[in-house]
Amino acid sequence: MNNSNIPNQEKSHPAFEVYKVLDKGFIRLVDCMPSPCDPNSISADDAIAQMARVSYGGGTDKKRDNSGLINYLMENRHTSPFEGVVLKFHIKMPIFVERQMSRHRTSSQNQLSARYSVLPNDFYIPNPDRCQGQDVDMKQGSCGHLSNNEKISKSINEESNTSYKKYEELLEMGLSRELARTVLSVNIYTEAYWMMNLHNLLHFINLRVSPHAQYEIREYAEKMRETVKRIAPITLNSWEKHVQKSISFSKEDMSIIKECSNVDIELIKNKTEELGWSKRKTDKILSKLNSLS
Numbered sequence: 001m002n003n004s005n006i007p008n009q010e011k012s013h014p015a016f017e018v019y020k021v022l023d024k025g026f027i028r029l030v031d032c033m034p035s036p037c038d039p040n041s042i043s044a045d046d047a048i049a050q051m052a053r054v055s056y057g058g059g060t061d062k063k064r065d066n067s068g069l070i071n072y073l074m075e076n077r078h079t080s081p082f083e084g085v086v087l088k089f090h091i092k093m094p095i096f097v098e099r100q101m102s103r104h105r106t107s108s109q110n111q112l113s114a115r116y117s118v119l120p121n122d123f124y125i126p127n128p129d130r131c132q133g134q135d136v137d138m139k140q141g142s143c144g145h146l147s148n149n150e151k152i153s154k155s156i157n158e159e160s161n162t163s164y165k166k167y168e169e170l171l172e173m174g175l176s177r178e179l180a181r182t183v184l185s186v187n188i189y190t191e192a193y194w195m196m197n198l199h200n201l202l203h204f205i206n207l208r209v210s211p212h213a214q215y216e217i218r219e220y221a222e223k224m225r226e227t228v229k230r231i232a233p234i235t236l237n238s239w240e241k242h243v244q245k246s247i248s249f250s251k252e253d254m255s256i257i258k259e260c261s262n263v264d265i266e267l268i269k270n271k272t273e274e275l276g277w278s279k280r281k282t283d284k285i286l287s288k289l290n291s292l293s
């Protein structure tokens with residue numbers, strides 16, 4: 001560790017960059033299967049394609065390239081090959097962020113124990129701009145500007161210091177670490193190793209980069225997305241195209257669309273032909289549109 005308590009990058013591959021997050025946190029990849037640092041190992045994108053190809057054995061079809069295959073898997077929600085890539089992160093985050101992280105049950109994790117160790121005096125202090133009011137439209141969220149935001153940020157800082165002083169006092173009085181910690185607030189930082197396969201990680205990123213997720217966890221999820229981009233760029237691109245930036249309609253939505261819009265099937269056929277779409281791809285969009293009529 002260097003002076004700022006942020007670990008140094010230990011491996012040369014860019015995916016192992018250490019990202020500083022919030023005021024005192026960080027996130028870094030510590031391990032990955034397959035390893036991008038091993039010259040004898042295939043890339044994560046190739047590992048996904050390799051895993052999928054076992055389904056076809058010798059096969060009868062002409063072989064797609066890996067990028068085409070990944071697109072096909074993603075588009076058709078053939079998800080298990082993406083479970084063949086596993087990423088392990090080292091994360092320093094406030095306890096209230098860790099609580100949200102651990103709701104994702106498909107992660108495996110191990111966390112710093114405040115029963116074994118005395119926690120350092122590291123609290124997340126939201127900067128004044130982040131000290132916003134209660135959002136009325138999104139009931140869980142915050143929004144807007146508060147004129148007393150400087151005072152609020154300072155007050156959170158003072159309260160955190162007071163709780164840490166009490167923690168030290170209780171330890172001094174001989175109280176066990178496991179009970180002394182109960183006076184600390186949920187903005188104190190903790191550290192964890194957090195591991196997930198790529199299928200579940202993309203699901204996690206989808207939920208936690210969303211504007212509905214809290215700003216603080218979004219900051220970590222964004223860095224995870226950056227890491228995935230460096231580990232499996234073809235997969236990330238395909239996921240953005242077929243999952244993250246795609247939308248679905250309910251039966252109710254579809255009946256409104258059917259009633260209020262005029263879909264010109266011939267025009268769409270001409271357009272897909274002009275774009276050089278395959279028959280399979282064209283048939284797929286046409287069958288979706290036909291289900292509206």
Ligand SMILES: Cc1cc2nc3c(=O)[nH]c(=O)nc-3n(C[C@H](O)[C@H](O)[C@H](O)COP(=O)(O)OP(=O)(O)OC[C@H]3O[C@@H](n4cnc5c(N)ncnc54)[C@H](O)[C@@H]3O)c2cc1C
Nearest residue numbers: 103104105106107140200203204207208210211212213214
């Ligand atoms: C914006 C936002 C607000 C939230 N607010 C709240 C809240 O107010 N209170 C609260 O308690 N939680 C809240 N959550 C947490 C949320 O309900 C989920 O627990 C969390 O997002 C994990 O999602 P997941 O279950 O899909 O992921 P994972 O736990 O990683 O599971 C991935 C998938 O595996 C399957 N799976 C895993 N475990 C089981 C199981 N036991 N049974 C069946 N299928 C399983 C499911 O298909 C699941 O989608 C919130 C999450 C978000 C993103």
